[in-house]
Amino acid sequence: MPAVTEASYLSTTRTAYDAAAVRYAEQVGDHLVDLPLDRALIAAFAELVRATDAGPVADLGCGPGRVTAHLHSLGLPAFGVDLSPTMIDLARQAHPDLRFEVGSMTDLDIGDGTLAGVLAWYSIIHTPPEELPAVLTELHRVLAPGGHLLVAxxxxxxxxxxxxxxxDHRVTxxxxWSVDGFAELLHKAGFTESARLRREPNETERFPRGHLLVRKPAG
Known part of the structure; x- marks a missing residue:
């Protein structure tokens, strides 16, 4: 059986984040401290997920693991997945009580319908537009019916x-993304929109931020 060729953007992204991992972790820090609207939306996501009691929660593109730890502090059985092995090493060192795995959103080593929630916190930003529908289909696959997905x-x-x-992202x-266009792709992948938030950039940010909270229908 021939080997599956990895998409070039995945290898480029992995290499870039492996090289920048230590500096990135130091610079980003606990960025949620100064972002009350972001924390509020993550808290709402956590409350919705806890109400379903349908399984674990994956923080996809978890980087050094700080948001995974934040999800855990909100009472979620969260684990992290990242394309960069170096990022996963940093996450494991910083949060030895949590689970972190190397993996790709294009082909997750997670069973069908086993997750109560998925967080993709700025982790789809390096995905080319033509590849995004397949990624969203994969996220739909791993979510349990009634499960929630939050994308930033x-x-x-x-x-x-x-x-x-x-x-020109600082790493790669x-x-x-257009919020309306992204929401339409989520709809086509089988999700139902629950909420959206458009946040203006603060003094340290370059662009407005978009957030979409969606749900995999229960039946």
Whole structure:
């Protein structure tokens, strides 16, 4: 059986984050401390997930694990997955009581319908637009019926009519997404929208932030 060739953007992203992991972890710090709206949305996600009591929660693209730990502090049985082995090493060192695994959102080593929740906190930003539908299908697969997905991303101009705009992310090139366009892709993947938040950038941020909270229908 021939080997499966990995998409080039995955290897590029992995290599870039492996190289930048230590510096990235130091610079990002506990970024949620100064972001009350972001924390409120994550808290709402956590409350919804706890109400289902349907299984663990995956923090996909977990980086050094700080948001995974935040989910755990909110009472969720959370674990982290990241494409970068170096990021996973840092996460395990910082949070030895939590589980972290190397993996890709394109092909998760997670059973069908086994997760109560998925958090993708700025972890889809390096996914090319043509690859995003397959990633969302994979997230739908691993969520249990009634499970919740919260996605955060850099927002593009919805009025431009463009789904995604490339930008010069500090680690490796990324994409800003139209909230309306992203929501439509989630709908096509089988999700139902629960809420959305558009947040203006603060003094240290370059772009508006988009957040979509969606649910896999229960039946």
């Amino acid at each position: 991303f850099f927002q593009a101009d919805d009025e431009s009519g463009v789904l995604a705009e490339p930008f 090139p990324g994409y800003r």
